[in-house]
Amino acid sequence: ILNVEQSPQSLHVQEGDSTNFTCSFPSSNFYALHWYRWETAKSPEALFVMTLNGDEKKKGRISATLNTKEGYSYLYIKGSQPEDSATYLCAYKNTGNQFYFGTGTSLTVIP
Amino acid sequence: NAGVTQTPKFRILKIGQSMTLQCTQDMNHNYMYWYRQDPGMGLKLIYYSVGAGITDKGEVPNGYNVSRSTTEDFPLRLELAAPSQTSVYFCASSYPGQGAGANVLTFGAGSRLTVL
Numbered sequence: 001i002l003n004v005e006q007s008p009q010s011l012h013v014q015e016g017d018s019t020n021f022t023c024s025f026p027s028s029n030f031y032a033l034h035w036y037r038w039e040t041a042k043s044p045e046a047l048f049v050m051t052l053n054g055d056e057k058k059k060g061r062i063s064a065t066l067n068t069k070e071g072y073s074y075l076y077i078k079g080s081q082p083e084d085s086a087t088y089l090c091a092y093k094n095t096g097n098q099f100y101f102g103t104g105t106s107l108t109v110i111p
Numbered sequence: 112n113a114g115v116t117q118t119p120k121f122r123i124l125k126i127g128q129s130m131t132l133q134c135t136q137d138m139n140h141n142y143m144y145w146y147r148q149d150p151g152m153g154l155k156l157i158y159y160s161v162g163a164g165i166t167d168k169g170e171v172p173n174g175y176n177v178s179r180s181t182t183e184d185f186p187l188r189l190e191l192a193a194p195s196q197t198s199v200y201f202c203a204s205s206y207p208g209q210g211a212g213a214n215v216l217t218f219g220a221g222s223r224l225t226v227l
Contacts, residue, residue, distance in 0.1 A: 004153065032214060034214075042220070043218035043219060043220050043221055044154075044201075044216070044218050045218075046215045046216065046217075049214065089153070089154070091154075093214065097142065097159060097161055097167070098156055098159065098169060099156070101146075101154040101155075102153050103151065103152060103153040104153065
């Protein structure tokens, strides 16, 4: 069984606060780490794909970092807005054809 | 461009009934996947396919079957529905490679199945 863990499970922040969450994954046979944003009643949408140790990706107020040697990735949201409320999923891909998903971090941004 | 289309969106089954969840994509993606999502659990892979005529088991294949006769379609069949198969099912597709967009999963809208 391959474990991908995300923490915290849920988070409530005030509008304007910055926040971050963690995804930990096996460091062996690493191929890629994906972050997806999943809004209620919709399907997951890709945020970032990271493949190299030390990768940093940014999209607006959201950014992510990757450490493949120790097996973790951080997702940061700067100045959270209510529209950022969603579940954020990470997915680890090894050198096979499968993705392994974490259970997600549910973010609620309070206006 | 419709992306990944799943039908039906909702279905209620009785124990022992069978049904097929349909999934079709119009992006010419080689890879297709079926996941199930249960409360408090991550998405679990049921079956996947790397191309027409090729299918493989994922983490939780028991009670399901798939086929991939064309690039576009990847139906998931439940032969004898059980309450444990009550879940939300997501189909996804991707294409392999190294460029931007490669290996990124595009998901369908989901199918909520209840087995009573």
